[in-house]
Amino acid sequence: xxxxxxxxxxxxxxIGSGAAGGIMAKQLSTAGFSVVVLEQGGWGKYGHxxxxxxDELLNRNPNLEDRLMSNPSTQRNTFRRTDRxxxxxxxxxxxxxxxxxxxxxxxxxxxxLPWEFNEASTVGTIAGTGLADWPITYEELEPYYTQAEWxxxxxxxxxxxxxxxxxxxxYPVPPVPMKSSGALFHxxxxxxxxxxxxxxxxxxxxxxxxxxxxxxxxxxxxFGCHVKARSSSAVTVIPIAVESGNxxxxxxxxxxxxxxxxxxxxxxxxxxxxxxxxxxxxxxxxVLSANAGESARLLLMSKSSRFPDGxxxxxxVVGKYLxxxxxxxxxxxxxxxxxxxxxxxSGTGIVDYVPSDPNRxxxxxxxxxxxxxxxxxxxxxxxxxxxxxxxxxGYKQALRDESRHKMSISCFTSQLxxxxxxxxxxxxxxxxxxxxAMRITSQSHPDDIKNMxxxxxxxxxxxxxxxxxxxxAGPVRxxxxxAHNRGTCRMGNDPNTSVVDRYxxxxxxxxxxxxxxxxxxxxxxxxxxxxxxxxxxxAAEHLVRAARGGDLSAGGGA
Amino acid sequence: MDTxxxxxxxxxxxxxxxxxxxxxxxNYPGILAAEEYVLEEAKSGxxxxxxxxxxxxxxxxxxxxxxxxxxxxxxxxxEARVVSFIDRALVTFDSGRQADYTQGLSxxxxxxxxxxxSADKFSDLTFDQQMQVLLSIEQTPFxxxxxxxTITGFFASPVHGGNHDKVGWxxxxxxxxxxxxxxxxxxxxxxxxxx
Numbered sequence: 001x002x003x004x005x006x007x008x009x010x011x012x013x014x015i016g017s018g019a020a021g022g023i024m025a026k027q028l029s030t031a032g033f034s035v036v037v038l039e040q041g042g043w044g045k046y047g048h049x050x051x052x053x054x055d056e057l058l059n060r061n062p063n064l065e066d067r068l069m070s071n072p073s074t075q076r077n078t079f080r081r082t083d084r085x086x087x088x089x090x091x092x093x094x095x096x097x098x099x100x101x102x103x104x105x106x107x108x109x110x111x112x113l114p115w116e117f118n119e120a121s122t123v124g125t126i127a128g129t130g131l132a133d134w135p136i137t138y139e140e141l142e143p144y145y146t147q148a149e150w151x152x153x154x155x156x157x158x159x160x161x162x163x164x165x166x167x168x169x170x171y172p173v174p175p176v177p178m179k180s181s182g183a184l185f186h187x188x189x190x191x192x193x194x195x196x197x198x199x200x201x202x203x204x205x206x207x208x209x210x211x212x213x214x215x216x217x218x219x220x221x222x223f224g225c226h227v228k229a230r231s232s233s234a235v236t237v238i239p240i241a242v243e244s245g246n247x248x249x250x251x252x253x254x255x256x257x258x259x260x261x262x263x264x265x266x267x268x269x270x271x272x273x274x275x276x277x278x279x280x281x282x283x284x285x286x287v288l289s290a291n292a293g294e295s296a297r298l299l300l301m302s303k304s305s306r307f308p309d310g311x312x313x314x315x316x317v318v319g320k321y322l323x324x325x326x327x328x329x330x331x332x333x334x335x336x337x338x339x340x341x342x343x344x345x346s347g348t349g350i351v352d353y354v355p356s357d358p359n360r361x362x363x364x365x366x367x368x369x370x371x372x373x374x375x376x377x378x379x380x381x382x383x384x385x386x387x388x389x390x391x392x393x394g395y396k397q398a399l400r401d402e403s404r405h406k407m408s409i410s411c412f413t414s415q416l417x418x419x420x421x422x423x424x425x426x427x428x429x430x431x432x433x434x435x436x437a438m439r440i441t442s443q444s445h446p447d448d449i450k451n452m453x454x455x456x457x458x459x460x461x462x463x464x465x466x467x468x469x470x471x472x473a474g475p476v477r478x479x480x481x482x483a484h485n486r487g488t489c490r491m492g493n494d495p496n497t498s499v500v501d502r503y504x505x506x507x508x509x510x511x512x513x514x515x516x517x518x519x520x521x522x523x524x525x526x527x528x529x530x531x532x533x534x535x536x537x538x539a540a541e542h543l544v545r546a547a548r549g550g551d552l553s554a555g556g557g558a
Numbered sequence: 559m560d561t562x563x564x565x566x567x568x569x570x571x572x573x574x575x576x577x578x579x580x581x582x583x584x585n586y587p588g589i590l591a592a593e594e595y596v597l598e599e600a601k602s603g604x605x606x607x608x609x610x611x612x613x614x615x616x617x618x619x620x621x622x623x624x625x626x627x628x629x630x631x632x633x634x635x636x637e638a639r640v641v642s643f644i645d646r647a648l649v650t651f652d653s654g655r656q657a658d659y660t661q662g663l664s665x666x667x668x669x670x671x672x673x674x675x676s677a678d679k680f681s682d683l684t685f686d687q688q689m690q691v692l693l694s695i696e697q698t699p700f701x702x703x704x705x706x707x708t709i710t711g712f713f714a715s716p717v718h719g720g721n722h723d724k725v726g727w728x729x730x731x732x733x734x735x736x737x738x739x740x741x742x743x744x745x746x747x748x749x750x751x752x753x
Contacts, residue, residue, distance in 0.1 A: 054736055057714040061651055180743030187748060217736040336744035341732065343742060376713035376732050381706065391626040391696070391705055392689065396634065396729070403730040404743070 001242050001249065006281050010034040011547065013269050013283040015255050015298065018100020019529050020516040020536040021289035022233025023148075026240045027540030028287075029247035033547060036281055037241070038253035038271055040075075040294075041096035044068055044103055045224055046234050052224030056375045059223055068104050068224060070096040074432035077293070079480060081443045087426060090440060092481045094291050098249060099234025101291070101483060101529075106221040106345045107202035107230055108412075108527040109154045110367065111145050111165035111534075113354065114138035116524055123356055126363055129445060130321050130417040134521045135493045135502040141534050142168060144541075148533035149200075153208045153231035156200030163195055163351035173204050175347075176214065180338035181370035181407040182348030188465035189350065199349045199369060202231040202529070211235060216343040219375060253279075256435055258286055258302040258311055258512065266311075266512045272433055285511040285552045287543070289536070292322065292518040296423040296488040297438045299514075312506035312514070315496050318489060319424050321417035323523040324442055325484035326366075328455035328476050329410045332468035333385060337404035340372020341379075346410070353458065354525050364451030366413035366525045368459065373406045386472050405469075409462060411455035414486070414523025415479060416445040423488050444478045452476040486528050489518035503546075504539040511552045515539045610648040610656060614679075616641050618663050621681045623708040625692050628685075633725035635708050643711030643720030644704075655703060662700030669695060 004010055011033035014021050021037060029035045042065065045051045053059055053066065062068065070093050079090035095101025115122055117134040125131055146169045148154075156171040175198030182196070189196045203225075206213040214229035228235045241247040252274035259267050259280070268282035288295050296319040300310035310318055350368040357365075373379050380399065383406070388398035415421065421443065425436035453476050463471045492498025495507035500519060506512040515536050517528050524531060546552060608616050623635035623644070635641075648656050670680045670691050677683050680691065695701050711720030713727070721727065727734055741747055 055715045055717070057710065057718055177740035177742075178746060179740070180745035183745040183748040187745075215736070216738040216740070216742070218738065219736065334745070337731070338743035338745060339731075340743065342738040343740070376727060376730055377710050379730065380709040380713045380726075391692075393628050393630060396627055396630065399729055400632075403732070 002245050002247060004034065004036055004248050006279050009268070009282040009284060010036050011284050012036070012287055013038060013281055014287040014289060015258075015269065016100060016289035016291065016294070016516065017098050017238060017249060018095055018233060018289065018291065018516070019102050019532045021287070022099060022102070022237040022241070023533060023536035024287050024289055024515055024540050024543075025247050025249075026237035026244075027537065027544065029241045029244040031544045033246060033544075035241065035247040036283070037247065037249045038255055038269065038281070039098050039249060039251050040070070040254050041067070041098065042251050044097040044099065044234065046098050046238075049224065049228045049235065050226050052226040054217060054219040054223060054226065056219070056377045059219075060377070068095065068097045069093045076429055076431045077438040077440060078426045078429050079440045079442070081441070081478075083420070083441060087429075087439050087441075090438075090481065092293060092438065092440060092485075094293060094483070097234075098238060098251060099232040102202065102230075102232035103224055103234055104222050105202070105230075105483065105529065108346060108369070109149070109156070109200040109202050109530040110525070110527050111167075111200075112138065112524045112531050113163075113165045115355070116522055117141075119356075119522060123363065126416065126445075126447070128418070130419050132417070132490075132492065132497070132521055135491055135498075138165065141531075141538060142166075144534040144537040145530065147537045148530065151209075151537075152202060152236050152533060153204045153211065154200050154202055154530070155205045157198050159197050161195055161197070161351065163354050164197065171200065173206050173208050173213070175199070176201060176203060176205055176344050177216070177347075179340055179343055179347050179370070179372065181340050181372055184334065184338075184407060184466040185348050185350060185370050185462070187467060188462040191465045192462065194350050194352050194462070197349050197351055199346055200530070201344060201346075203344055204229050204231060209236070214344065218341045218343060221345040254433055255290075255298060256301060256433065258288070258298065260302075260304055260306060260311065260509070262306070264306050264509060266509055276433075285513065285547070288512065288514045289516045291516050292485040292488045292520075293423055293438055293440070295514060295516055295518045297425065297436075299489070300425050301435060307508070312489070312499055312508045312512060314508050317497065317499050319422045320419050321487040321490050322421045322423055322440065322442060322485060323415045323417055323487040323520070324421075324479035324481050325523075325526045326413040326415060326444065326448055326452050326479050327411055328366075328413070328452040328459065329408060330456065330459035330463055330471055330473035331385070331406060331408040332463040332466070332471040333402055333405045334407065334466075334468055335405070338372065338407055339404050340407055341375070342372075346371055350462065353455070360450075360454060362447040362450040362454075363416065364413060364447055364454075366411050366451065366455055367527075368409050368411045368455065368462065371408040371410050373403060373408075379403060385470060407463075409459040411452075411459060412526035413448065413451050413455060414484075414526045415442070415448050417487055417490070417522065418445060421487075440481055442479060442481065449476065449478065484517075484526055484528055486517045486520040486523050489514045490521050491519040492521065503542040504535070513539065513543060608645045611641070611645050611659075615659070615663055616645065617681050618666065618679060619644060619659070619704070621688060622666070622692070622704050625685075625688055626705050626708045627712055632729060633723075635712055637722065638712050638720050638725050639722040640708050640711040640720045643714065643718055644707045646719045647707060647711075652707075658700060658703055662703070665700065666691070666695070
């Protein structure tokens with residue numbers, strides 16, 4: 001791997017190596033630019049993926065070397081519902097390894113639908129929310145969705161449906177095999193008139209770009225993939241970036257500030273290395289791809305006399321319009337064994353309720369996905385039906401009777417963007433590096449709660465129609481965060497109401513580009529990764545053009 | 559996991575000490591160290607002495623565990639050697655819970671004597687009497703700790719000391735091949751409405 005000295009100014013520093021950062025690294029380095037990628041986490045099993053553990057206990061309790069997610073006890077964060085509440089210790093955790101969250105995610109790779117880019121114009125604005133149109137259209141982004149699907153390796157089936165985004169090209173590999181939970185979706189759908197589709201997944205099913213297909217091990221979401229079938233940044237774009245000879249990935253690099261000069265341009269970044277020494281890496285431009293939480297926190301920490309409220313934040317929008325994922329669902333037992341622990345976590349979707357429908361009496365939509373039972377330890381601790389005993393002979397018999405007969409439906413919704421829902425710096429709590437902890441303030445809009453309740457009811461309906469022996473569904477609960485955080489550095493044409501322009505350039509800073517889930521103007525129906533990847537390919541193309549044209553520091557349109 | 563001739567324990571200690579304290583997870587364990595312990599035991603062919611429990615404490619814990627997952631026509635927590643898993647957990651990744659066990663076991667004995675004055679300790683009770691005692695404490699943190707440890711040990715990989723002969727996985731019908739081919743279940747091949 002190419003090594004740069006911190007004394008050497010590189011063309012680009014990229015902060016984060018996940019869904020967006022990995023793509024930016026590949027596109028910029030193969031275009032000939034010098035690139036340093038700073039990753040908070042370690043290498044994981046990069047290059048020796050077969051060493052990823054499938055041991056559930058080890059995976060639940062990783063030591064440092066094997067940790068794939070951030071550790072909330074050192075990478076601290078706090079949570080509160082509203083400004084009136086005192087924030088308490090939060091459990092927010094994000095992918096923290098070369099490849100970021102793509103190393104362990106379930107792999108759902110749904111595109112945003114065309115109308116999701118201009119819902120404010122079509123559905124109408126909703127009082128008290130920041131629902132807004134994107135500055136780009138689906139048609140502009142479509143080629144990059146296709147590029148991402150083929151370069152990353154997404155399995156699926158192109159289907160012509162009003163509930164799916166139109167695709168200019170088929171998926172590179174066919175969908176995962178249908179499991180019993182998916183087949184039961186079809187049984188219900190036939191009765192209820194619903195549309196069942198194989199879920200698009202960043203898990204390849206046959207050889208593609210030098211990798212082999214999934215072996216259906218079942219230790220999937222939350223685990224590293226030992227056969228490299230999951231199309232993470234770490235087995236796709238990052239190796240190409242490294243092989244270009246222009247890209248250095250520095251692990252265990254915890255960035256504390258993006259630095260600027262008196263003329264308001266970025267000069268580089270300051271980070272703590274693994275030995276907790278402070279290092280300054282100069283760069284001609286910085287690409288921030290640290291996810292919606294960390295990107296906003298870093299901007300807010302990067303204060304200077306010129307940017308007293310944080311970088312790229314002259315309008316005060318950084319951190320705002322945070323959108324968490326929401327849900328709702330149900331579980332059921334069937335007469336015969338499903339064995340749904342085999343194979344990928346989520347294989348099949350019902351998509352009819354993706355669009356919002358005024359007849360439901362609220363704004364919102366989402367996707368229903370079929371799921372199996374959890375891995376053995378988590379199943380034993382909390383997977384049984386609610387009436388089953390917690391211990392003793394009845395508990396043991398329930399384990400025997402239920403385990404292979406269970407399926408669940410998980411529905412995926414997104415919060416409406418609200419100005420009051422945000423990431424900022426906790427005034428009291430510091431992380432292990434002495435930096436202000438991320439504070440999340442989030443309370444769903446009432447329509448979001450109604451939407452989740454709608455999906456809870458629909459899940460029960462679908463499972464009953466599928467012929468379940470028994471069905472149960474816990475109450476819906478407001479979101480507390482998790483993997484699918486979006487918003488916080490929204491994209492827009494108006495510098496007064498957005499953080500980056502349509503090419504991801506910060507309105508306030510000509511050589512700062514923010515490319516990740518923070519840019520999303522609306523949340524889609526939760527799973528954001530496919531859109532983040534498409535945005536990254538598009539952003540990189542414009543950034544290469546701008547850099548070649550000498551436009552990194554001059555400002556103006558790319 | 560490649561230890562390149564070093565013991566797992568020294569491998570771990572070196573990799574951690576080279577990195578600075580902040581990177582050490584707060585719950586940093588040594589589940590790997592526990593695994594090493596099991597492997598060394600297997601090599602010697604001798605059952606290890608309990609590392610944390612006294613013999614008497616181990617008996618009480620095993621009696622509790624086998625109430626939580628009893629033995630019927632198939633193996634329970636006792637045959638799965640869950641007590642070995644818990645013992646190792648308490649000297650490795652869950653060493654912070656040692657005092658909970660010491661205190662909890664002593665309270666369990668007191669509760670047993672209170673409810674059944676002829677008994678000296680929990681293991682003196684009949685199966686039904688034990689159940690009665692546990693029902694009276696099933697909301698306590700100690701009971702829930704033992705429940706969590708028992709279930710975890712029953713279903714964790716056998717390299718951690720419990721789930722002996724994979725009896726836990728057998729109960730679930732869980733096949734640990736980590737390589738499966740469709741069809742996976744009874745309904746996979748149902749006629750489909752679409753697609």
